[in-house]
Amino acid sequence: MYKFIATRILYTVLALWLLATVTFFMMQAMPGDPFLKPKALPESVAKNVRAKWGLDKPVVIQYLVYLKNAAVGDFGYSYYYKGSRTVAQVIGAGFPASAELGLRSLVLAIFFGLLLGIIAALNSGKFADAFAMFLAILGVSVPAFVLAYLMQYFIAFKFSAALKPLLGFRLFPITGWKSEASKFLPVIALSFGSMATISRLMRSSMLDVITSDYIKTAKAKGLSRNAVILHHMLRNSLLPIVTVLGPMAAAILTGTFVIESIFGVPGMGRLYITSVQNQDYTVIMGTTLFYGAFLIFMNLLVDIAYGLIDPRIRLAD
Amino acid sequence: MKKKRSLPGLSPIAPPVDYGALVFAENDFEVVGTDIEKSMAMVRPSISYWRDAWRRLKMNKIAIACLIFIGIMAVGSVLMPLISPFTFREQHWDEVKLPMFTICTEPGAAGIGKLHIFGTDALGRDMWTRVWSGGQVSLFIGLMAAFTNFVLGMPYGLVSGFVGGRVDNVMMRIVEVINGIPYLIVVTLLMVVLPGGVTTIILAMAVVGWTGLARLVRGQVVSIKEQEYVIAAKTMGASRSRLIFRHIMPNTLSVVIVSLTMAIPGAIFTEAFLSFIGIGVQEPAASWGSLCQQAQSSVFMNTYLLLIPAAFICLTMLSLNLFGDALRNVLDPRMRK
Numbered sequence: 001m002y003k004f005i006a007t008r009i010l011y012t013v014l015a016l017w018l019l020a021t022v023t024f025f026m027m028q029a030m031p032g033d034p035f036l037k038p039k040a041l042p043e044s045v046a047k048n049v050r051a052k053w054g055l056d057k058p059v060v061i062q063y064l065v066y067l068k069n070a071a072v073g074d075f076g077y078s079y080y081y082k083g084s085r086t087v088a089q090v091i092g093a094g095f096p097a098s099a100e101l102g103l104r105s106l107v108l109a110i111f112f113g114l115l116l117g118i119i120a121a122l123n124s125g126k127f128a129d130a131f132a133m134f135l136a137i138l139g140v141s142v143p144a145f146v147l148a149y150l151m152q153y154f155i156a157f158k159f160s161a162a163l164k165p166l167l168g169f170r171l172f173p174i175t176g177w178k179s180e181a182s183k184f185l186p187v188i189a190l191s192f193g194s195m196a197t198i199s200r201l202m203r204s205s206m207l208d209v210i211t212s213d214y215i216k217t218a219k220a221k222g223l224s225r226n227a228v229i230l231h232h233m234l235r236n237s238l239l240p241i242v243t244v245l246g247p248m249a250a251a252i253l254t255g256t257f258v259i260e261s262i263f264g265v266p267g268m269g270r271l272y273i274t275s276v277q278n279q280d281y282t283v284i285m286g287t288t289l290f291y292g293a294f295l296i297f298m299n300l301l302v303d304i305a306y307g308l309i310d311p312r313i314r315l316a317d
Numbered sequence: 318m319k320k321k322r323s324l325p326g327l328s329p330i331a332p333p334v335d336y337g338a339l340v341f342a343e344n345d346f347e348v349v350g351t352d353i354e355k356s357m358a359m360v361r362p363s364i365s366y367w368r369d370a371w372r373r374l375k376m377n378k379i380a381i382a383c384l385i386f387i388g389i390m391a392v393g394s395v396l397m398p399l400i401s402p403f404t405f406r407e408q409h410w411d412e413v414k415l416p417m418f419t420i421c422t423e424p425g426a427a428g429i430g431k432l433h434i435f436g437t438d439a440l441g442r443d444m445w446t447r448v449w450s451g452g453q454v455s456l457f458i459g460l461m462a463a464f465t466n467f468v469l470g471m472p473y474g475l476v477s478g479f480v481g482g483r484v485d486n487v488m489m490r491i492v493e494v495i496n497g498i499p500y501l502i503v504v505t506l507l508m509v510v511l512p513g514g515v516t517t518i519i520l521a522m523a524v525v526g527w528t529g530l531a532r533l534v535r536g537q538v539v540s541i542k543e544q545e546y547v548i549a550a551k552t553m554g555a556s557r558s559r560l561i562f563r564h565i566m567p568n569t570l571s572v573v574i575v576s577l578t579m580a581i582p583g584a585i586f587t588e589a590f591l592s593f594i595g596i597g598v599q600e601p602a603a604s605w606g607s608l609c610q611q612a613q614s615s616v617f618m619n620t621y622l623l624l625i626p627a628a629f630i631c632l633t634m635l636s637l638n639l640f641g642d643a644l645r646n647v648l649d650p651r652m653r654k
Binding site: 011014015018023137140145152153157250254273279292295 | 493495498499501502507509510582590593606609617620630631634635638639
């Protein structure tokens with residue numbers, strides 16, 4: 001088991017290093033120079049500035065310095081935000097809202113995904129199954145931004161306006177991230193795709209389990225229906241779900257980009273898009289590495305969790 | 318223990334048995350013998366795996382409907398921009414944000430008097446033409462992503478699985494590390510650095526997208542190369558290339574095809590996402606994702622500008638996903654009833 005975890009951690013470190021290296025050299029390869037015209041500086045000043053930022057050193061040294069700084073979370077200053085805000089500050093300002101949005105969506109997606117999958121599998125071939133799977137196929141076919149706009153237009157705009165005379169207030173605000181009501185639509189829009197993925201996976205994994213021999217045994221020895229479902233079916237069919245949690249965290253995370261900019265949530269995703277559009281390179285590098293590290297770490301956790309749950313995985317390695 | 322056959326009529330001792338109205342006499346039966354020719358003859362024509370898959374796919378009405386829809390989308394995307402009276406980049410300054418089904422009155426336009434079927438966008442460009450030419454871009458990116466996955470992932474997986482041993486170990490560790498890096502983050506990063514455009518999108522997707530297929534193919538090869546028919550071929554002196562291309566590769570194809578079918582909607586999704594955050598397809602070219610993005614500014618006033626490309630994406634995705642599901646069921650022998 002320790003060997004298994006150790007190899008996983010090694011891959012994680014390698015992946016992180018690769019990501020950091022790729023990021024660095026891609027930024028190096030970018031055309032342009034901060035001291036080009038029209039902000040041309042006298043040669044002596046430019047030399048001093050270069051020296052100050054370490055740009056006069058060979059690329060290899062710059063790379064090592066960058067790696068050292070990145071390891072402690074120091075990505076320098078934002079080009080775009082005035083008043084010398086560091087990238088870490090910019091990220092720190094956006095992180096809480098994103099984390100809340102992502103976490104809420106994750107919980108919602110897992111809960112309703114499992115529920116739908118279980119209902120579908122237990123009623124396989126009946127109406128409930130068809131309905132759940134229709135929802136699921138819809139979920140993987142509708143891009144998050146389309147769903148977000150549709151909800152914003154029909155629910156937050158039309159439906160809330162129609163209800164306003166009755167309630168005396170707008171049920172859902174169109175944008176924002178303050179009241180509970182304002183968090184409702186973004187969370188649903190973000191979780192829908194993942195919910196669909198989970199419910200499809202849960203259904204097929206449940207159906208595999210239902211036909212297996214140990215379920216027959218459990219039934220034959222006279223366990224109640226609920227005991228069979230809870231202790232024998234659920235536990236065993238949950239295994240494949242654990243594997244998709246890593247990619248799902250990635251999907252939810254990239255989903256936050258669009259959901260945040262559509263619903264005006266002051267999070268990291270919106271920040272990332274604005275920095276891409278403003279070509280704020282230090283922030284792009286910083287957020288990219290932050291996101292990358294976060295996801296790579298998530299994958300590590302999922303791998304270890306899977307190894308703990310299923311002995312076959314760690315023995316195979 | 319041999320079971321004694323006790324047909325009453327054949328028994329030498331027993332007298333004819335009376336079964337009500339049925340009475341058998343001794344000479345009612347004769348030995349037919351076994352006709353080897355007849356019992357070995359094929360009663361039905363032999364069907365190849367692919368033909369059988371196609372036969373079962375045809376029975377799935379939904380899958381066929383999806384296939385036809387995808388076909389319409391593909392043909393329409395190629396033909397519609399060609400036969401439309403407008404081009405995807407021509408701007409009619411007097412006809413900005415026209416509603417659907419408005420007749421073009423722009424002086425000097427080639428298509429004057431013709432219908433703007435889906436209206437016009439914020440720059441006075443014909444939406445009908447733009448949606449179809451956007452389909453060209455989106456579908457092309459989807460196909461190319463699947464193609465590059467195949468070209469890179471298939472040989473990698475074949476070599477890794479077939480050679481095995483240390484080579485396999487190293488190759489798979491490389492895949493694992495690349496796989497650890499989040500796909501969309503790398504694509505986004507590449508899109509920021511490289512000049513925008515369709516080629517860059519495809520390149521960015523190709524760089525990180527092939528690992529899934531490589532893993533899949535490798536897993537298949539590892540199990541197939543231990544099968545009896547491969548060992549038999551090896552014993553009979555088949556060369557390595559013959560083993561790979563004649564015996565192993567064709568048997569991985571069913572899994573590969575399903576995976577590639579699913580890669581197409583994935584790539585269209587990614588492209589839509591990139592265009593939506595503004596680093597995908599560059600103006601004046603359009604894709605379904607960039608059309609949605611441009612509709613953003615007036616989403617509450619001209620909702621159809623968003624709804625039309627959104628509907629195109631959703632329906633195409635839906636058909637591709639449903640078709641992929643059906644294909645998986647058809648190509649997997651375990652799903653046979």
